[in-house]
Amino acid sequence: MSTPVIAIFDVGKTNKKLFLFDENYQMVYEQSAKFIETVDEDGFPCDNLENLRLSVFDSLRAAFSKKEFQIKAINFATYGASFVYIDEEGKPLTPLYNYLKPYDPALQKQFYDTYGGEQQFSMLTASPVLGNLNSGMQLYRMKYEKPDVYANIKYALHLPQYMSYLLTGQPVTDITSIGCHTNLWDFTKNDYHEWVYKEGIIEKLAPLVPSDSVLAPTFPGTGYSVGIGLHDSSSALIPYLVSFHEPFMLISTGTWCISMNPFNNTPLTEEELKSDCLAYLTYKGQPVKSSRLFAGYEHEQQVKRIAEHFNVDTAKYKTVGYDPEIIAKLKGRSDAGLTSVSKDGLKESPFAQRDLASFNTYTEAYHQLILDLVTAQKASTELVMNSSVKRLFVDGGFSKNPIYMNLLAAAFPKLEIFSASMAQATAVGAALAIHSEWNSKLLPTDIIELKYYSITQDVSL
Structure with a gap:
């Protein structure tokens, strides 16, 4: 059958x-x-x-x-x-x-x-x-x-x-x-x-x-x-709206990293608009205050630059684990101040301006790239965060990146940080949107697997 x-x-x-x-x-x-x-x-x-x-x-x-x-x-x-x-x-x-x-x-x-x-x-x-x-x-x-x-x-x-x-x-x-x-x-x-x-x-x-x-x-x-059909960012939010009802935020990561807060319906301010904030509409027509960061694209470009400099395969970053000692070393560098990002300066990560010759290894350079991206991500996400939010979910490519996730946990020490693992949130959202039209079962409650990231080292952003 x-x-x-x-x-x-x-x-x-x-x-x-x-x-x-x-x-x-x-x-x-x-x-x-x-x-x-x-x-x-x-x-x-x-x-x-x-x-x-x-x-x-x-x-x-x-x-x-x-x-x-x-x-x-x-x-x-x-x-x-x-x-x-x-x-x-x-x-x-x-x-x-x-x-x-x-x-x-x-x-x-x-x-x-x-x-x-x-x-x-x-x-x-x-x-x-x-x-x-x-x-x-x-x-x-x-x-x-x-x-x-x-x-x-x-x-x-x-x-x-x-x-x-x-x-x-x-x-x-x-x-x-x-x-x-x-x-x-x-x-x-x-x-x-x-x-x-x-x-x-x-x-x-x-x-x-x-x-x-x-x-x-x-x-x-x-x-x-x-x-x-659905716009992908709105589609990716659907499984979370179905599964969780306490206030949360989602960072949907891909070419763009979209921070979405379904529990913030305050009007956009002039400052927020200048910093690439916007509102999406859910598939039910409700506004979702959001901010955008071109971090996935930036990651792709800089990974190529690092790989070329160190003469390694562009996919090498997938094998690099999180090393808190490297992060501590990088934060002590003389150019560490470059990492700070103003809320008006989220268009490009500082890493593009860094001299790769100043890094001893590929792993060190890659940690610096993620450190720069997460610093920008923190500034972007905070633009649409409010006090009701207790949980932050991350899905998409960066959710599988241990360096990114550990640094994000350090960046938001008062929140519960989870990487969300599921078979393609965007695609599942599009399926859930028309659930009753094809599925004889009740809406699922267990389709999102969560991995909790806590601050295990003395690292802060």
């Missing part, structure tokens, strides 16, 4: 994965592939949309061919701030533009001058000024820089909803994608910001439907339904 499962596509900036989970949320199948980059019309790197489309179909055909599984539902969680512009026939009109692409300063000034100025606008939309990372600004750019293309856009679909569209043919909009630093949503009105209506952008946005909705598929297969 075949096992009932849900298929989840988890698409990050680096990897795209397909998981199958059984009704106990145990992963029973995994397929992974690297993204193949291409370039847009300006030569700026971007993900290959056609490659992604074909891989969705190929991966699903392979999964459906496995007779030991019965796919009951499919859902998606992807990185945010990325639109796919489709025409009347549902075909993409442009490349999948990279959210790191520079934004024209003159056009950005035009926008904010028209709609109340950066500070006021950012506070209403809970969106720091981030250029193309504010995905609504991508639509504004299309309207003014590519009016011919803009005129042919039937719908602008965020990437999770485009992936759902591939299997259903139904264009929809999801609140978790709209609510993540897009400049589109007015958190004070719980509606689109007035500029979306004044500029006619609303006509390019598909109908807004609940995040736990499912749609009928057009892709071959029987007896399954398709979710509408």
Whole structure:
């Protein structure tokens, strides 16, 4: 007899994965592939949309061919701030533009001058000024820089909803994608910001439907339904909201390290916005005060630099354990003061400015990198922390890094610090969002394994 499962596509900036989970949320199948980059019309790197489309179909055909599984539902969680512009026939009109692409300063000034100025606008939309990372600004750019293309856009679909569209043919909009630093949503009105209506952008946005909705598929297969997709950061929070009810914070680590506090609904301040704070919306539409740090990307870049300097494999860091004696030595260095990070200076870790020749070993240099990143992480996380929080969970790549976790415990001595181990929190969140549509069992209470980190050495940050 075949096992009932849900298929989840988890698409990050680096990897795209397909998981199958059984009704106990145990992963029973995994397929992974690297993204193949291409370039847009300006030569700026971007993900290959056609490659992604074909891989969705190929991966699903392979999964459906496995007779030991019965796919009951499919859902998606992807990185945010990325639109796919489709025409009347549902075909993409442009490349999948990279959210790191520079934004024209003159056009950005035009926008904010028209709609109340950066500070006021950012506070209403809970969106720091981030250029193309504010995905609504991508639509504004299309309207003014590519009016011919803009005129042919039937719908602008965020990437999770485009992936759902591939299997259903139904264009929809999801609140978790709209609510993540897009400049589109007015958190004070719980509606689109007035500029979306004044500029006619609303006509390019598909109908807004609940995040736990499912749609009928057009892709071959029987007896399954398709979710509408979720923004990955909001999806990663779902297992924690289901499992824990006492106030907590989650640091979801990946390319970005997002500190999310579901128990802080105070309005964003000007200082917080300048320090890259924002608010997400949960899949139930509730605001989550959050701060962002580009620490995963910084780690990736600096690990390459260290490996090249010491002539070792770039993956060597995975074998490096936590050594408190090295940390104590590093804190006594003459340049230790570099490690301190002001709350206005969270864009780049100090490690990029360090001379690698000043470190005796790879291990020493790598400890310094993590020390710098955790110092920045502490400053970032504290921006959205409040006194109600007693626990801090860490999931994603850094949760498996013993140096990071031990230093984080030292950074927050009054909190209970846990690395959260589960089979892909982002993917599980997307499965939980539509639990009742595919799963005959009750919501699970034991899907997150926690490892407690205490301060065992005299190390403080």
